[in-house]
Amino acid sequence: MRFDVKVLAGDGSLSRLSLEAVSAAEAGRQAAQQGYAVLSVSGGGLLAGLKGGRQKFPLKLFSQELLALLESGLTVVEALEVLAEKERQQGTRDILSGIILALREGRSLSTALESTPQVFPPLYIATVRASEKTSDLDEALRRYIAYQNQLDDLRGKLVSASVYPLLLMVVGGLIIVFLLGFVVPRFSRIYEDLHGDLPWLSRVMLEWGRFAENYGLLASAMALAAAYGAFRLLQRPFVRAWFSARLWRSSAVGERLRVFHLSRCYRTLGMLLRGGIPFTTALNMVAELLAPALRPGLVQATARIAEGMPASRALEEYGLVTPVSLRLIRVGEQTGAMGEMMDRIATFHDEEMGRWVEMVSRLFGPLLMLVIGLMIGLIVVLLYLPIFQVAESIG
Secondary structure (H helix, E strand, O other): OEEEEEEEOOOOOEEEEEEEOOOHHHHHHHHHHOOOEEEEEEEOHHHHHHHHOOOOOOHHHHHHHHHHHHHOOOOHHHHHHHHHHHOOOHHHHHHHHHHHHHHHOOOOHHHHHHOOOOOOOHHHHHHHHHHHHHOOHHHHHHHHHHHHHHHHHHHHHHHHHHHHHHHHHHHHHHHHHHHHHHHHHHHHHHOOOOOOOOOHHHHHHHHHHHHHHHHHHHHHHHHHHHHHHHHHHHOOHHHHHHHHHHHHHOOOOHHHHHHHHHHHHHHHHHHHHHOOOOHHHHHHHHHHHOOOOOHHHHHHHHHHHHOOOOHHHHHHHOOOOOHHHHHHHHHHHHHOOHHHHHHHHHHHHHHHHHHHHHHHHHHHHHHHHHHHHHHHHHHHHHHHHHHHHHHHHHO
16 A cells, blocks of 8 residues: 655655555654654555545444454454455455554554554554453453443433434424414515504514515525534534533533543443553543543543552542442452442443433423424414404404
C-alpha cells in the first residue's frame, strides 16, 4: 500500500514522500530511516479503503469470528487468513492482509494491530498485549466481546426509550405545521369579510394565516436556514462545551450523567484489570472515556494512587465514586478481586440507569402526548370560534 508522508528535511525544508508500506507506522519508520523528521502520514489501502467506501471495520464481529476460529484449533495467522478469504469488503480485507503480513514478519499481534489505531482502539490493543504475556488470547477476546455486549445493551435501552418520544414529537410537529401552513390560511380567506369582534387569539391566528399564505415560501426558507445555522452552531466545540457544562450543573440530569460516565469507566477498568493490566495503567487508559468534567479528577486520583494512597480513598477524594461503588471498591482492595468488583459496580449502575430511563420514558411519553394534543386542540378551537360567534349572533 502506498502512503504519502509529510517530512521535514535536515535543512529545514518541507517535502512529501510517496512510500510503499504495509501500514502507516511502517511508512513513518521508513522515512525516519532515511533521515527525515516525520510530520504526518496519510493515504494507504487500510484506511483509504474504509473511507472511500464509507465502511466501518466490524471490530466486534471480527473478535467473535476470530475467537470461534481459535477455539476450533487454528493458529492466529491461519484464523486471520480464513477471515481475509471470506471478507468481501476490500477495505476490511486490506486491514486483515496487513495484520497477516506483520505477523509473518515476526511482530506480535498487538504490534500489528497498533499500526492501525483508527481501527483498533487502545483498549483493544492493551487487552491483546496483556493476553500475549499469559498466552490467553481466547479469554481476552471473550472479555472484550462481553464488554461490548454490555455496552450495546445499555445503548439499546437508551435508544429504545427515546424512540417513542421522538416519534411523538415528529408526528405532532408535522400535524401542527400542516394546520398552521395549510388549514389556517384557508380559514383566513373565509373570515376576510366577516365583520364583528373576534377573540384576540383568533385574530392572531387569522393574521398568521394571511402571513403564511403571502410569505409562506420565504418563511419556510428562513426557517430551514435558521435550523441549518443552529445545527452548524451546535457542532462548534465551544457551544457543545457550554451546553455540556449547563447539563452537568443541572441537579436533575447532572448526577445521572456522572453515574453513567462512572459506570462506563468501571466497566472498562474491570475488563482491563481482569486482563492483567496494572491498576494505575488501566486508570490512565480509561481517562479518555470520562467526560471533561471528571477527567482532571481521575488524573489527580491516579497520581495519588501511584504515590501509595488506597484506591478507594483517592477516588472518593476526587468525587469518582458513588456510595455503592465506594463500599465495593473497599471490598476489592481487601480481597484482591478489584476487577470483579468493578464489573459488579458497573452492572449495578447500568441496571439503575436502565430503570431510571424506563421510568422517565413512561412518564415523558404521556406528558408529551398531552402537550401536543392541547396545542392541536387549541388551534382547532381558535379556528372554529368565529363560526360559533356568528351562529350565536344569528340566533
